[in-house]
Amino acid sequence: MSDYDYDLFTIGAGSGGVRASRVAAAHGAKVAVAEEYRVGGTCVIRGCVPKKLLVYGSHFAEELQDAAHYGWTVAGMSFDWATLRDTVLRDVDRLNAAYTQTLENNGVERFLERATITGPHSVRLASGREITAKVILVAVGAWPVLPEFPGVEHCITSNEVFHLPELPRRVLIQGAGYIAMEFAGIFNALGSQVTVVNRSDQILRGYDESLRDRLLQITMARGIEYKFNCPITEVVRQDDGSFLVTAGRKDPVAVDTVLIATGRKPNTAGLGLENAGIVPGEKGEIPVDEHSRTTCPSIYAVGDVTDRVQLTPVAIREGQAFADTVFGNMPRTVDYTCIPSAVFSQPPLAGVGLTEGQARNRHGNVKVFTSDFRPMKNVFAGRMERGLYKLVVDANTDRVLGVHLIGPEAPEILQAAAIAVKAGLTKVDFDATVALHPSMAEELVLMK
Incomplete structure (x- = not known):
């Protein structure tokens, strides 16, 4: 009999956590996973998958305009945000069920509540239950960063943007990374007036300069307005429900929605890492070695929480490598060179x-x-x-x-x-x- 309740206890049922859990179970381990919200993680629930569906939906604006050149007559064109939004959310429900079924099919026990670390081999569920495990895997991902300025409570992030009650007529987006540029393209294509403000003077740092310049030219021609070196300093709610946004030294801008897309940070706050002697890095990330092991020998971490490469396919590979190494007697590491990436801008x-x-x-x-x-x-x-x-x-x-x-x-x-x-x-x-x-x-x- 094992001295522990489980061989592996995974905190977080996103892409990396689900892959690690099911593969470890396939190797014969007794596995449980805790997830405080929904199974599937950022990518499936509030990230790349629903966002790509919005991109597809927004493309029809251009396709329908071009249809006449191909002999099609499309009369009475109109767009209903609620229809697109609800269809996307239904697909999120489908994926949540599919990921849940994957865990169930592999014999992984699920706890749909928050778990925190209480020691090298123990966790506590939100319900108060104490659980022990030979190995603990942290796969809690990352969370949107919110800058500090008066009125930030009126702003939304990429977590909430999928649930907007109606399509905003005017959108201001702070940030110029991939999340900001993708939503700028979506709202612009759907007919919103889009303003992008950024604290620096460039978009998409890290991508090739020629491509960044080309995208900037095209999106400006499509009607997106940019204000560089202009971080938001204040957001004031107006009596009609709109917002007056001051960015840098520019005149205030009246908008209906303010979306903050200034990056994501590892979601380690309140996780209890100190109870296992783990000291997070400057951004809150969990330091790990090439095998995803932390400074506590019984605790590992994969995915965005380690801040190595914040991409879903990378988290999946890390989860696979962890499970094969620790439970499959097949030591593996992840090669981080030549990782392809894309921005689903327009x-x-x-x-x-x-x-x-x-x-x-x-x-x-x-x-x-x-x-x-x-x-x-x-x-x-x-x-x-x-x-x-x-x-x-x-x-x-x-x-x-x-x-x-x-x-x-x-x-x-x-x-x-x-x-x-x-x-x-x-x-x-x-x-x-x-x-x-x-x-x-x-x-x-x-x-x-």
Whole structure:
């Protein structure tokens, strides 16, 4: 008989926690998981999945406008926010049930309440029950950061934006990262007047500069207004329910919704880490080694709570590696190089590997190949927006160090290109590949 109630107790049933729990159970461990809200985590419940569905919904505004060029007559067009919102939320319900079923099918016991750490091998549920476990896994993810200024209580974050009672006529978004740019595109396409304010003078730090510049130009042409070096200093609620927002030294702006998208921080507050001798980092993150083990040998952590790479597929890989290592006798680590990422802005952009700036800093001698083109669909519809594809190549070895794309379906195209970059293929390998015509993706193998 074990000295503990469970072999593994997981705190948090998001992507990383669910993967780790079910794989550990498949390896024969007795597993339980605690989740204080809903099974599925940020991505499924209040993040990338419902947001991508909103992106799809907003695309119809452009598609319906372009339909006439393809012979379609669409009369009486109108949009109902409540229909889209409720359809998205129903799909969230479906996914919550699917993730729950996955745990159930694998024999993982579930506690739908908050759990906190009380020691190296113990947790306490919100109901007061004490539980012991040989190993504890923390997979509680991250939470939106709210800056401090008068009236911040009137603002919403990406957690609440999916539940808006109606489509706001005027939206102000603070931040210029991927969350901010994606929601700016959604609201702009749906007809809202969108203003983006940011404390710095650039958007999407970390992405290739050429793509960032192109996205800025296109979104400004689409009607999104930007105010740089202008963090919000005050939000005042008006008698009619609207808000007067002061940002930087600019004149106040009247809006209906203020969305804060200034980043996310590890969700470790009140978790009880101190009871196991674990000291969080400056951002609240849990320090771990290459096997996701904390400074307490019986406690591990995966996903956004470690602040290594805040991406769902990374959390899943970390959860898999943890379970295989600790319960499957198959030690694994996660390779964090060449991780592809995308921004589902409008148009979307995606990248993998080194940006041009990063490549020049690390390798010095690099070659850059670009294709600046007008997608066929845009030509036929009379839209002037241009796509931009970019290959960053090591001039000494001919190895492709990075691929960066902006244009329709860029994320879908990049996934295959990411395999090539990860495999260390060269520009000659790209050139030797026959083009798939007519497609936008063919530009990847036609650059000279």
